[in-house]
Amino acid sequence: MTSATPLFGRVCLLGVGLIGGSLAINLREKSLAREIVGVARRQETREQIKKLGLADTVTGDAAEAVRGSDLIIFSTPVGSYAALGEAISGAFKKGAIVTDVGSVKNAVIRDLGPFVPEGVHFVPGHPIAGTEHSGPAAAFGELFEDRYCILTPPPGTDDAAVKKVQALWEACGSTVQIMDAAHHDKVLGITSHLPHLIAYTIVATAQDLEEATRQEVIRYSASGFRDFTRIAASDPIMWRDIFLNNREAVLEILQRFTEDLTALQRAIRWGEGDVLETLFTRTREIRRGVVELGQAGTFDTRERKTPEESED
Amino acid sequence: MTSATPLFGRVCLLGVGLIGGSLAINLREKSLAREIVGVARRQETREQIKKLGLADTVTGDAAEAVRGSDLIIFSTPVGSYAALGEAISGAFKKGAIVTDVGSVKNAVIRDLGPFVPEGVHFVPGHPIAGTEHSGPAAAFGELFEDRYCILTPPPGTDDAAVKKVQALWEACGSTVQIMDAAHHDKVLGITSHLPHLIAYTIVATAQDLEEATRQEVIRYSASGFRDFTRIAASDPIMWRDIFLNNREAVLEILQRFTEDLTALQRAIRWGEGDVLETLFTRTREIRRGVVELGQAGTFDTRERKTPEESED
Ligand SMILES: NC(=O)c1ccc[n+]([C@@H]2O[C@H](COP(=O)([O-])OP(=O)(O)OC[C@H]3O[C@@H](n4cnc5c(N)ncnc54)[C@H](OP(=O)(O)O)[C@@H]3O)[C@@H](O)[C@H]2O)c1
Ligand SMILES: NC(=O)c1ccc[n+]([C@@H]2O[C@H](COP(=O)([O-])OP(=O)(O)OC[C@H]3O[C@@H](n4cnc5c(N)ncnc54)[C@H](OP(=O)(O)O)[C@@H]3O)[C@@H](O)[C@H]2O)c1
Numbered sequence: 229m230t231s232a233t234p235l236f237g238r239v240c241l242l243g244v245g246l247i248g249g250s251l252a253i254n255l256r257e258k259s260l261a262r263e264i265v266g267v268a269r270r271q272e273t274r275e276q277i278k279k280l281g282l283a284d285t286v287t288g289d290a291a292e293a294v295r296g297s298d299l300i301i302f303s304t305p306v307g308s309y310a311a312l313g314e315a316i317s318g319a320f321k322k323g324a325i326v327t328d329v330g331s332v333k334n335a336v337i338r339d340l341g342p343f344v345p346e347g348v349h350f351v352p353g354h355p356i357a358g359t360e361h362s363g364p365a366a367a368f369g370e371l372f373e374d375r376y377c378i379l380t381p382p383p384g385t386d387d388a389a390v391k392k393v394q395a396l397w398e399a400c401g402s403t404v405q406i407m408d409a410a411h412h413d414k415v416l417g418i419t420s421h422l423p424h425l426i427a428y429t430i431v432a433t434a435q436d437l438e439e440a441t442r443q444e445v446i447r448y449s450a451s452g453f454r455d456f457t458r459i460a461a462s463d464p465i466m467w468r469d470i471f472l473n474n475r476e477a478v479l480e481i482l483q484r485f486t487e488d489l490t491a492l493q494r495a496i497r498w499g500e501g502d503v504l505e506t507l508f509t510r511t512r513e514i515r516r517g518v519v520e521l522g523q524a525g526t527f528d529t530r531e532r533k534t535p536e537e538s539e540d
Numbered sequence: 541m542t543s544a545t546p547l548f549g550r551v552c553l554l555g556v557g558l559i560g561g562s563l564a565i566n567l568r569e570k571s572l573a574r575e576i577v578g579v580a581r582r583q584e585t586r587e588q589i590k591k592l593g594l595a596d597t598v599t600g601d602a603a604e605a606v607r608g609s610d611l612i613i614f615s616t617p618v619g620s621y622a623a624l625g626e627a628i629s630g631a632f633k634k635g636a637i638v639t640d641v642g643s644v645k646n647a648v649i650r651d652l653g654p655f656v657p658e659g660v661h662f663v664p665g666h667p668i669a670g671t672e673h674s675g676p677a678a679a680f681g682e683l684f685e686d687r688y689c690i691l692t693p694p695p696g697t698d699d700a701a702v703k704k705v706q707a708l709w710e711a712c713g714s715t716v717q718i719m720d721a722a723h724h725d726k727v728l729g730i731t732s733h734l735p736h737l738i739a740y741t742i743v744a745t746a747q748d749l750e751e752a753t754r755q756e757v758i759r760y761s762a763s764g765f766r767d768f769t770r771i772a773a774s775d776p777i778m779w780r781d782i783f784l785n786n787r788e789a790v791l792e793i794l795q796r797f798t799e800d801l802t803a804l805q806r807a808i809r810w811g812e813g814d815v816l817e818t819l820f821t822r823t824r825e826i827r828r829g830v831v832e833l834g835q836a837g838t839f840d841t842r843e844r845k846t847p848e849e850s851e852d
Contacts, residue, residue, distance in 0.1 A: 360827075428819060428820055430797060431826050432804075434730055434826060445730055445731050447835070450687055451668045452732040455735070455767050458767075458839060459764060460820075461823070475809065481745070486801070492740070492741055493794055496737075496783045504779070505780040510744070511740055511773070514769050517755075527767075
């Protein structure tokens with residue numbers, strides 16, 4: 229594609245944090261948009277977005293930003309969609325495409341769908357990529373490279389609109405998969421929501437220990453605990469909204485997990501070494517799948533030595 | 541220290557895998573030993589140890605290796621200590637030091653203590669450093685750098701022997717902490733054993749899903765699950781032995797974890813957003829502690845691009 233004919237004209241990013249900001253970098257670097265307008269509530273965030281050059285214009289007024297936009301991307305916590313949707317419902321340009329990056333999809337269609345008028349196309353999406361950091365400064369262009377992006381267009385969605393959103397993600401280096409919203413919520417309940425719930429719990433359990441022990445838990449965290457602390461450092465509002473909006477799927481998989489944990493607990497109590505060994509052996513297969521599919525990321529036991537890449 | 545006066549004369553490594561092999565590299569690079577003798581059961585492992593140059597001599601006969609050694613380091617799974625201890629009990633040189641790297645400490649003292657004769661010094665240890673890989677090829681010299689190593693000498697242990705083992709770990713780049721074995725087992729139950737138990741469980745839960753869903757779980761693992769698969773890829777025998785030998789501490793912390801998880805489950809069921817948000821906010825504090833103490837390691841969401849550093 230040449231810069232003379234970008235994929236989109238004016239793109240409105242409702243929320244320019246880790247995900248919205250990383251999209252902005254791609255939109256710019258790959259000349260996918262003629263113009264980018266960013267929205268954030270706080271003055272402080274808007275200044276950061278400007279300073280980082282993530283948008284051509286930045287505003288706190290969502291409706292104003294949506295007016296005249298060809299593509300509107302919701303990239304705020306999913307709990308904010310309904311109010312935002314209501315605020316902008318009168319501002320859509322005819323033929324515009326609305327998409328999002330929210331981590332749940334059924335609730336998003338429920339909350340946002342009613343505010344999308346006739347003649348505007350709604351293509352819900354979810355990039356399977358992220359880090360524990362948030363805000364505009366956490367954004368980076370490679371975030372979506374070699375990752376999957378799921379789109380869950382409701383039945384009857386305009387095919388051309390789906391294809392345009394797909395082209396956007398492909399330009400970011402992602403592979404697009406299309407599925408039903410309920411199925412998305414079930415699968416992500418397993419791969420993302422349950423792991424985060426468990427990581428938050430174990431870190432909370434450790435934090436309730438007396439002060440002296442808590443210091444030791446931090447000191448000796450390299451023995452396994454540290455990985456959970458990273459996951460449990462993710463944004464509290466984002467995760468509150470996810471659990472409130474994918475309740476059924478999360479509770480169902482949590483029930484299975486609890487049963488499996490109880491069985492393992494029993495094996496430990498009764499000293500059933502063979503049960504433990506068998507289970508610990510068969511879990512390796514999934515890891516192989518993850519590594520082979522190039523979805524493992526890279527963990528280095530050593531500390532990051534280059535100061536410019538430091539965390540937070 | 542000069543290479544003319546190494547810290548130890550002959551060092552016997554009972555087991556030369558990830559931990560034993562990484563020690564061997566340090567012993568060699570830092571001229572801490574005059575001679576290294578490695579022990580492994582399998583011919584295949586012994587050949588790998590030789591090929592990698594991790595020992596001067598390699599044998600399958602533990603007693604022969606111990607004979608004449610000044611320092612003996614158990615670095616096999618802890619379930620093998622009792623039998624190994626019995627096999628070598630007659631072979632110790634007077635004044636020798638016996639240490640280990642096992643992940644539990646009470647059971648090690650129980651199993652190995654009775655086989656350590658008068659005049660031989662027993663200094664149990666545990667380096668808080670590791671990866672999910674095992675075997676001699678997984679060893680690397682920097683493994684212990686900037687990490688802690690816990691020593692749990694029983695009351696009355698010769699002070700000079702403790703100091704020599706401490707000097708060994710400090711030479712490897714670690715900070716040594718001395719504590720009671722029972723306390724070690726309690727703290728590591730939280731920082732290491734519970735996290736591994738949970739990671740194994742969640743991966744097993746995912747593996748029990750129908751084939752199609754399992755493939756999707758692998759595909760979308762970058763959303764959180766992948767970190768658990770890495771932890772759950774650790775050696776099954778090593779972990780079986782840990783759970784069998786730290787039963788009480790693991791069951792106790794597991795009970796607390798389960799209570800906390802149940803409370804969170806209830807908050808999700810009843811849509812208590814404030815409970816979730818408060819909990820997700822306070823867990824960030826521990827992460828900050830881990831990062832500030834330089835124990836976070838380095839996670840990069842991208843795939844490792846250099847082929848020479850590939851996994852397994
Ligand atoms: N983080 C991940 O790993 C990840 C991965 C995949 C999908 N997602 C999804 O992506 C979405 C955004 O996550 P993120 O990590 O990018 O969040 P983030 O870094 O915290 O950024 C959120 C952005 O939205 C703005 N914002 C928040 N509430 C708003 C509101 N009511 N109206 C207008 N702007 C608002 C924020 O600025 P102000 O606070 O100043 O308004 C900020 O610019 C969420 O729906 C999440 O589920 C996240
Ligand atoms: N991995 C970690 O992250 C970590 C961290 C801290 C402490 N530890 C502790 O370190 C110890 C070793 O773990 P590792 O990860 O280094 O294991 P590893 O990589 O699997 O190496 C074990 C070594 O011991 C040998 N071995 C096993 N059983 C033996 C036996 N009965 N007699 C003689 N040699 C035997 C193995 O060779 P053969 O199979 O050929 O005999 C191999 O050379 C364990 O006690 C573990 O709890 C591990």
